[in-house]
Amino acid sequence: MIRTMRRLRARPGCEHAVESAWRAVAEQIGELAGNLLRQLLRDAGDGRSFVVVTEWADDSALRDYEIGPVAARFAAAVRPLCEEPAPDSYRVMRDPGDEAPGIFVEVSVTVPAARLAAFTRGYAEVKARMAGVPGYLREDLLHEPGSDIFHIFAEWRGEAEFFRWIDNPAHAQEEAGPIASFLRTDFRRRLFHLATHPTREASTGREIDVHTTTDVLIVGAGPTGLTAAVELARRGIECRVIEKLTTPPGQADKAIGIHCRTMEIWAEQGIVRDAMDAGIWLTGNMVFVNGVQTHRMSWELPELPYAHLGLPQYETERILTERLATLGVRPQRGVELVTFIQDDDGVLATLARAAGGGGETVRAKYLVGCDGAHSKVRELLGLTFLGGLGRFPQLFMLGDVDVDWDMPEGHLLRFMHSTDGRMDGMLVCVPLRGESRYRIATLAPPRFFAQTGGAEAPPGFSEELAAPTLADVQAALDQLAPPGTRASNLRWSSVFRISHGIVDRYRDGRVFVAGDAAHLHPPAGGQGMNTGIQDSWNLAWKLALAVRGIAAPGLLDSYEAERRPEGEEIVGRAVRMAFTDELDREDLKRQFLQEMSMLLSYSDSPLVGESVSPPDALAADAPKPGDRAPDAGGLHRRGVGHPLRLRDLTCGTRHTLLLYADGSADEAAVAAVEKVCAEVRELASGELDAYLLASPDASVPAMLNPPVVRDTAGEFRAAYGVTGTALYLIRPDGHVGFRSQPLDADALRKNLQLVFGGAK
Numbered sequence: 200m201i202r203t204m205r206r207l208r209a210r211p212g213c214e215h216a217v218e219s220a221w222r223a224v225a226e227q228i229g230e231l232a233g234n235l236l237r238q239l240l241r242d243a244g245d246g247r248s249f250v251v252v253t254e255w256a257d258d259s260a261l262r263d264y265e266i267g268p269v270a271a272r273f274a275a276a277v278r279p280l281c282e283e284p285a286p287d288s289y290r291v292m293r294d295p296g297d298e299a300p301g302i303f304v305e306v307s308v309t310v311p312a313a314r315l316a317a318f319t320r321g322y323a324e325v326k327a328r329m330a331g332v333p334g335y336l337r338e339d340l341l342h343e344p345g346s347d348i349f350h351i352f353a354e355w356r357g358e359a360e361f362f363r364w365i366d367n368p369a370h371a372q373e374e375a376g377p378i379a380s381f382l383r384t385d386f387r388r389r390l391f392h393l394a395t396h397p398t399r400e401a402s403t404g405r406e407i408d409v410h411t412t413t414d415v416l417i418v419g420a421g422p423t424g425l426t427a428a429v430e431l432a433r434r435g436i437e438c439r440v441i442e443k444l445t446t447p448p449g450q451a452d453k454a455i456g457i458h459c460r461t462m463e464i465w466a467e468q469g470i471v472r473d474a475m476d477a478g479i480w481l482t483g484n485m486v487f488v489n490g491v492q493t494h495r496m497s498w499e500l501p502e503l504p505y506a507h508l509g510l511p512q513y514e515t516e517r518i519l520t521e522r523l524a525t526l527g528v529r530p531q532r533g534v535e536l537v538t539f540i541q542d543d544d545g546v547l548a549t550l551a552r553a554a555g556g557g558g559e560t561v562r563a564k565y566l567v568g569c570d571g572a573h574s575k576v577r578e579l580l581g582l583t584f585l586g587g588l589g590r591f592p593q594l595f596m597l598g599d600v601d602v603d604w605d606m607p608e609g610h611l612l613r614f615m616h617s618t619d620g621r622m623d624g625m626l627v628c629v630p631l632r633g634e635s636r637y638r639i640a641t642l643a644p645p646r647f648f649a650q651t652g653g654a655e656a657p658p659g660f661s662e663e664l665a666a667p668t669l670a671d672v673q674a675a676l677d678q679l680a681p682p683g684t685r686a687s688n689l690r691w692s693s694v695f696r697i698s699h700g701i702v703d704r705y706r707d708g709r710v711f712v713a714g715d716a717a718h719l720h721p722p723a724g725g726q727g728m729n730t731g732i733q734d735s736w737n738l739a740w741k742l743a744l745a746v747r748g749i750a751a752p753g754l755l756d757s758y759e760a761e762r763r764p765e766g767e768e769i770v771g772r773a774v775r776m777a778f779t780d781e782l783d784r785e786d787l788k789r790q791f792l793q794e795m796s797m798l799l800s801y802s803d804s805p806l807v808g809e810s811v812s813p814p815d816a817l818a819a820d821a822p823k824p825g826d827r828a829p830d831a832g833g834l835h836r837r838g839v840g841h842p843l844r845l846r847d848l849t850c851g852t853r854h855t856l857l858l859y860a861d862g863s864a865d866e867a868a869v870a871a872v873e874k875v876c877a878e879v880r881e882l883a884s885g886e887l888d889a890y891l892l893a894s895p896d897a898s899v900p901a902m903l904n905p906p907v908v909r910d911t912a913g914e915f916r917a918a919y920g921v922t923g924t925a926l927y928l929i930r931p932d933g934h935v936g937f938r939s940q941p942l943d944a945d946a947l948r949k950n951l952q953l954v955f956g957g958a959k
Contacts, residue, residue: 200235201261202391204352205251206288213280217249218344220276227269228253233260240341240350243319250341261291266544271562274412275437279527292391302358303391306351308381318349321377328374329353334360358390413439414746416548416563418576420447420530422454422512423714423731424569425519429468430739432526434852436746439561440523443570445533445553447520448513454728455509455629455638456481456611460796460827461729462505463933464736467850471505473518478510479632482609488617490681495610496787504830507795509630512728536575539566541708564746566710567738569731572698574716580707584700588719594643596667598692601635602628602676604684614679626679639686641675643667643694667692697721701770705759711738718766726769726794733796734762740852740931744954749884751956753805761801801825801934806953810939810946817940818920824938828929831919833912834892845915848890848908854954855929856889858905858942859921862896868924868942869899875944876905882948883955 209217221239228237233256242248255261264270292303310318322340329335338353355361364374375382415431417424420442431438457465457474465471483497498507520530533553540547546566551558568576606612609630616624626641644667669689676684701718705711714731738758744750772793792798800823801807807824811817822828834843849855856879860869869891876889889905892915899907910916919927925940926947937950 200254200256200294201258201394202236202252202254202292203261204290204292205284207249207251207277207284208245208282209247209249209280210282211247214247216280217277220273220280221249221251223276224269224273227272228264231260231264231267231269233257234264238343241344243340243342243349250339266542266547266562268544271412271414271545271564274562275414278411278413291394293394294391301393302355302361303393304351304353304355304361305387305389305391306353306382307387307389308349308351308378310347310349310381312347314381315347318378318381321381322351324377325375332364332374334364361390411439411559412562413437414564415439415742416441416546416561416566417569418536418566419569419571419574419714419716420444420516420520420532421569421571421714421731422515422519422728423716423735424567425516425523425530426464426468426732427567427569427713427735427739427742428528428530429519429523429526430735430852431743432523432528433468434740434743436743438528439563440528440530441534441536441550442530442532443535443553447516447532454512454515455631456729457508457510457515458729458795459503459505459507460799461732462508464732466505466846467933468522470518470522473521474508474510474515477514477518477632478508479630480609481507481509481611481630483607484611484613485607486613486615487679488615494787496791498791500788500791503795503797509632511631515728536570536579538579539576539710541566541710546709564709565742567735567742568710568712568716569714569735571715572719574712576710577702577712577716580710580712582702582704582707582712584719585703588698588700594647594694594696595640596643596647596671596692596694598639598667598672598686599631599690600637600639600669600672600686601633601688602637602639602680602684602686603635604681606681616679624679626675628680639672639675641672641679644671644674647694667694699770701763701766705763706755711742711758713738713762717763718770720770726772729796730766730769733765733799736932737762743852744886747884749886749955751953754954754956757804757806761804761806764803765799797827799827806930806936806950807934808937808946808950810937810943812941816922817925817938821920822918822927822935822938824935826935828927828933828935829918831910831914831917833910833914835909835911836906842911843908848888849929849933851888852931853885854883854887854931854936854951856887856905856947857915857927857929858889858891859893859910859915859919859925859927860891860897860899861894861916861922862898863922864897864924866898866900869897871944872942873902873904875942875947878944879947879951882951886955887951 207217218239225237225239228234234253235256236252236254238252240250240252242250253264255264326338329338334356336354336356338351341350341352414436415438417428417438417440420440424440428438428440457478462471462474465474482499483495485495486493523529535551535553537549537551537558539549545562545564548561548563548566549558550561566576568574570576611630612628614626615622624642626639629638630636631638669686672686672689672692676686698719699721702712705717713734715727717734718730720727720730741750741754741758745755802823802825804825809824828849831845832842834845836843848857856876858872872891880887880889891899891905891907892910893899893907894910894913894916921940923940924942926938926942927935928937928947928950930936936954937947939946
């Protein structure tokens, strides 16, 4: 037999919640193979302290419990309710044997309520007397909540000293006298030896002392990791975010441009207004080659839901961190991933705290590596860059300066120099918030390349060498910017080298990589951060379903199937654009929409499909399976005094089924909609909302479910190319999962089974 005792100390006011959490799992523990005892005891001297006691038939039974879902659920439930555990808060013991000299003695005693005061006074005196007994170390008085049973749990240096004391008849009066009357009847005594934790014995490599558990462990608190955490937390999935850096960044040293599609995501997450308030609009771009303007384009396109926003990455991280805090999650800074192992049920990660703060192990169902260009997760998985990691031979410098010139506000400006058709100089200037303030990127002065000998520029490169100066910035402007341009007020500068590549896979078992951990980009087009956010936006809703046990077996595989081709295309495009003037692109508007991720489609995904008869029944420009679902306005819902937009219906964390009917629709088909909706909601375990969008002339029978929304202005019909009866299934990430015209309930069910095949 093996016993465990884990001490928990509730936060003030959380005592009853801890007891409730225990009651929720106690019966489940009792049903586990090998469980002999489970009880929650309360410290009689500290009402906020509890001791969880379990007993198991053997080491295997204990190990299966510790790495299993029941222990994980209880740990997840009490973590926010309790203080950080002390280092010795967990003890493992065995029946008397010869493993270790130290022993624990448990005496259980019944104390009637009428005699509780006398017992409490007597016990305090006994504890004081025991301090002088040779071999005695310490003890606790524990109480079974809701009963009159108390447990005196004492630690002794050795078995011989305990029995020497207990065999002395005088002890009953000299030390135990004040409570001797309670010990004469109805008490039990048990002895245990302190044991080596069975999960520390080397065998499979997966057994380790698990300090904490969580559903998803996210490594990295940049935009990619924070986005994943927000999306998981919005769905009620417990996640933990760790970040190696002890303090968040405070300067504009990374991404600036926020794409339109990212703004749509932020609208869903409730932070788009904060972003707009903190940023500036990037209204267009201009390109100059050898001092001659080659083209100019406005980015303020009326068909876009949002323009291109300029926002430093440290502001992006601040806004996402604040949003995550409203969901009850805060990144843990100064915590580094050391290693991890995984099995069929989850991942065991070893963490280390900064500045000698110690370490811990975490049991998670899944792990997501969002830890950037120098990813530890990528390293531990042994992922390789397909075709090798590419590096541009040049070194580049960044600077944050004020620029005095006669250039249009809000425009991203590219100045390039060509000699004999070969680009040999470049300067990119991106507006920042503040009058005449810009981020400049250009080739670093030759002395930096000479100092490194062409070696890879490491993190903190500008700290190891002298940072670029205002004179360096001015020299680049003198060479490439319009004559008379002056720079001033250099706030910050750095040197970097451009690397590019994409890993061979995005998933390994229960571990995923996203953002710069999966793909590295040249800065052209500002793709890196936005692509990482899109990675997390795609992955998080799928992980949430998997954690809840309602995901189809192949759902998590679709993350790589959908995101890796997109990452490959973006890396390739950014490399091609890095040293070109873009004049080879005939359709600049399409190029811009592509860079804004507005043309992103998962048309080749195994999750998407359609049933359209005849094949051209839907309009040619209607959104296809995998496409981003466009918005539409002019919708009217009874009882609402203003027009709605389609986004008002599709926002949220679930799938949305949009059924359509116009005046030509068959009445029987429309009447069957209610039954179809009920069936597919059940198939999706409730993770689906449904609406009937009806044209003004459609005859709709009185039905309570699904809600009816009138396409009063005909915008939905025009945007989605529908007639008669049709349906569109919109995924939580805003992409079309399935479409049919006319309604095809059987095909819809088959498509939903690709997502919810795990639903019961």
